[in-house]
Amino acid sequence: MPELSRPLPHEDRLVLLPKNPGQYFIFWQFSEGRADSFHAASFAPEIELRLYYADDRSPAAVHKAQWQAGSAYLPVPERGGNCEAVLYALRGGAWEKLLESNQAAAPAAAGLAEERAYASLEFHKKVLS
């Protein structure tokens, strides 16, 4: 994956984006203090990304990730719909809530039975090549 060549400000951020009916994309960033805590091993390197259904706040799924990964693709929970994510980190044997995301609605799988002629990638490739 390419990386941006300019450093971004150190800020806390957890963003959940819809990709398709099967996947969310999630990325996280930490403020300098939080990042230092990970570097200093105050927090364990493995974090949890917990998905909740936004309508009733019921748990939907839990995914593990390394804090330094910065992003992940998460499967959309079975019930689909609107979710939000919470990032937890482990310190001294207890999970601490560090970041909360926005709500993101996953598309419903709308049975793409036919080969659709979308504003085709093929065309754009040609236009912009």
Next chain:
Amino acid sequence: MSSRGSMLFVLHAHLPYVNHPEDAAFLEENWFFEAVVETYVPIISVLERLAAEGIRPGLAVSISPTLGAMLENEALEKKLGLYVEARLELLEKELERARDIPPLLKTVKLYQKLYEEAAALLHKYSGDLITPLKSLQHAGQIEIITTSATHAVLPLLTRPEAVRAQLAAAAEDYQDRFNRKPSGFWLPECAYEPRLNSFLKLSGFNYTFTESHSLDGAAQTANGVHAPYRTSNGLRLFARDSASSSEVWSSKTGYPGDPAYREFYRDLGYDGDYEYMRPYLGVDGIRRPLGLKYHRITGHEADLSAKQYYDPDEALLRVEAHATDFLARRMKQTEDFYASRSARPLIVSCYDAELFGHWWFEGPAFLEAVIRKIRVERLPLQLVTPSEYLNSCQEPQEISPGISSWAEKGYFDPWVNETNDFIYPAVYAATDKMIETANRFRNQDLSSVNARALNQAARETLLSQSSDWAFLLYIDSHADYAKRRLEGHAAGAIKLLGEVIAGRVDEKDLAALEKHNSLFPRLDFRVFASVSKF
């Protein structure tokens, strides 16, 4: 014969904002020059010709604010003039080279005519192609709509302030450019989610367009994609008809793939003798397409070297045949619908404008032939603009459409994947900082320089959100440029905002950014405030 159905054509014209006044020539500016010569001028000519003959085109044209800004940019207009001049100079030489090759000579003359017409139309309107579009709309020949300020895929902007800013800037831009409030909104990439209904309504838009499968999850619809709908807050929606789209879009099964049509990939820039071509290549001297393509598709399996010379007359015959076929299919569609439901269907056909002319060279002629046949042959199809149709149709059924886009796979895959997802931290860093700073300063008395810096930061933030950077990275075309642009806009916004907060705005840098990214001249940074004045 009375109408058995209506056709609504939408041409969505968009290019990313590319303006490099510091360079005499800049490679990516060629996207704009090529699109002007091959698409915008031919389409405007078609519309003007039809109107002059009393044949009202009656279609909708979406002009993105970034494209509108480029069409009105005097520095780009000058460069465009030089581009056309250089091509005409080359074509003079090509006429001489093709003198003894009759099939080539015919096509060289065709290109000469194309560039001469571009030069004439640009001269007629002093380089500003917004003027004829505005006149056509004023005369009721077409309806012009807009899209988000920098063509952001709106469902990927999770902050409501960012969506509002994209819509508010677009609405203001439209009003400044076309002297009226916009009614229609083209969702970039047809990317829809229900959250947008209220933003669109609150920004003054009356209708928009969605992809056909947005209706799949909605309640039972009486007429499928063949009628407009309304959301609970009164926004009108048109759903795209995939049948009429695929005939035009697909290069394999659609009309543009006909063996008689012009081949896109074989270009004089690669074919010509290097020393002969050198003055017309970029400053780096690298071979690249020049837009002069003399061969026909010949066959999909044919190697580029095996392509035969293009024959404009033969291609025009195919255009006529394809226009006839397209309309026969639409008539069948309307007849079938009418027979089964005793209602007149609406067929909504949406295309990227640049398909017509730039990629599908014969596209403008096809469009003209279709419109001409409907009117002249008095076919039982009515060409309508969106507002005309909404003004005359019954109250649309209320539905709740689903999340969708017209992209590959139908959702957001091209803008969120392993090739481009690294951009989002930068986009969100700029966006969050912009919102936070707008909130902080929205009620403060600001010095002129601070206000300028905040407004420019808002421009940079909007530009960082453009869908084009992610897409170019995805297709690995001009990827370095896309990355530079994205980084530059996000970093520029963050730097300016930091300088305003620190009370130390670098006026030289600010002036350079203002010159470079000079779109949205009246943009007020407060469009990003959480409780916006808009």
